[in-house]
Amino acid sequence: MQAVTFEGVGAVAYRTVADPVLTGADEALVRMEAAGLCGSDLHVYRGREPGPDPGTPLGHELAGTVVEAGAAVRRFRPGERVVAPFSTACGDCFYCRHELPARCERGALFGFVSGGAGLAGCQAELVRVPLADASLVAVPPSVPSELAVLAGDVLATGWFGAASAGAAAGSTVAVIGCGAVGISAVAAARELGAATVFAIDPVAGRRALAERFGARGVMPEAAPAAVRAASDGRGADAIVEAVGSPAATALGYDLARPGATLAAIGVHHEPALAVAPGALYDKNLTYRAGRCPARAYLERALALLASERYPFAELVSHRLPLAAAPRAYAAFDRREPGWSKVVFHP
Numbered sequence: 001m002q003a004v005t006f007e008g009v010g011a012v013a014y015r016t017v018a019d020p021v022l023t024g025a026d027e028a029l030v031r032m033e034a035a036g037l038c039g040s041d042l043h044v045y046r047g048r049e050p051g052p053d054p055g056t057p058l059g060h061e062l063a064g065t066v067v068e069a070g071a072a073v074r075r076f077r078p079g080e081r082v083v084a085p086f087s088t089a090c091g092d093c094f095y096c097r098h099e100l101p102a103r104c105e106r107g108a109l110f111g112f113v114s115g116g117a118g119l120a121g122c123q124a125e126l127v128r129v130p131l132a133d134a135s136l137v138a139v140p141p142s143v144p145s146e147l148a149v150l151a152g153d154v155l156a157t158g159w160f161g162a163a164s165a166g167a168a169a170g171s172t173v174a175v176i177g178c179g180a181v182g183i184s185a186v187a188a189a190r191e192l193g194a195a196t197v198f199a200i201d202p203v204a205g206r207r208a209l210a211e212r213f214g215a216r217g218v219m220p221e222a223a224p225a226a227v228r229a230a231s232d233g234r235g236a237d238a239i240v241e242a243v244g245s246p247a248a249t250a251l252g253y254d255l256a257r258p259g260a261t262l263a264a265i266g267v268h269h270e271p272a273l274a275v276a277p278g279a280l281y282d283k284n285l286t287y288r289a290g291r292c293p294a295r296a297y298l299e300r301a302l303a304l305l306a307s308e309r310y311p312f313a314e315l316v317s318h319r320l321p322l323a324a325a326p327r328a329y330a331a332f333d334r335r336e337p338g339w340s341k342v343v344f345h346p
């Protein structure tokens with residue numbers, strides 16, 4: 001099959017690799033219809049994280065159709081359209097039973113094979129899905145695969161951010177960073193009943209899109225005053241930080257009212273938290289962080305896409321064949337204007 005493979009820092013290739021085959025009775029083989037290119041694919045592309053073995057198919061955002069199911073798979077048959085979270089989960093271990101499938105004892109992240117062990121990615125024509133019954137979710141007929149692909153990471157992570165930050169009925173929520181995940185957090189905060197959602201980003205086009213999801217767009221410099229003006233001078237009840245930088249952490253702290261929760265869903269690489277322990281103490285601030293338990297949000301995410309209450313299709317800036325991946329990675333890496341969310345159609 002054809003796949004997009006990791007070849008080294010700054011290098012991906014579109015090339016032929018061996019077709020995946022089922023290696024266990026609980027696995028399914030999925031023919032890809034849509035595969036997302038994600039900001040976290042760039043962490044290995046840029047060498048900010050140790051990369052997978054050269055030749056590993058990349059990608060962890062997937063929607064497609066089951067073409068083969070192992071003997072122990074009960075919930076899915078060939079021909080069914082499915083999505084998966086970005087990492088598989090068993091549904092049965094301590095963490096899966098405690099709504100933390102991202103830390104499943106048997107799960108694996110798609111697109112990461114190291115030393116020969118791990119799971120190949122989905123920027124490919126086919127992908128092997130272990131733990132298929134617990135990992136896969138059927139896609140409602142009205143949701144096209146190109147939208148369904150947003151459920152397993154982008155929308156799940158945004159929803160996790162809004163929920164972790166404590167977005168609730170009547171609350172004032174601030175979302176820092178209006179990429180696809182941040183805008184998904186805007187939608188989720190509104191679904192959770194937030195009265196006002198501020199969407200904070202220096203890029204005008206991103207703020208404008210966030211406003212189409214019901215947020216109030218604001219520049220980072222103007223955000224503290226705008227949020228206080230809307231909350232009797234207190235600050236935000238819930239802050240979703242979807243950037244992953246020390247400056248974003250510091251801004252989130254600035255925006256928080258005493259007793260607020262700051263949920264960091266951006267991936268951080270700095271060695272220490274940008275806010276001092278004493279500062280957290282002085283605001284009674286709760287700081288939450290961590291990989292999204294995406295499997296726990298998949299049904300909600302798909303139902304929201306099916307509701308058509310938000311223009312999620314507008315999050316996708318580019319729809320491309322797999323062969324365009326080297327160009328897409330480079331453009332995404334250089335933050336070329338207009339490149340926000342890429343969906344490959346294998």
Ligand SMILES: [Zn+2]
Nearest residue numbers: 038040061153
């Ligand atoms: Zn992703």
Ligand SMILES: [Zn+2]
Nearest residue numbers: 090093096104
């Ligand atoms: Zn598990």
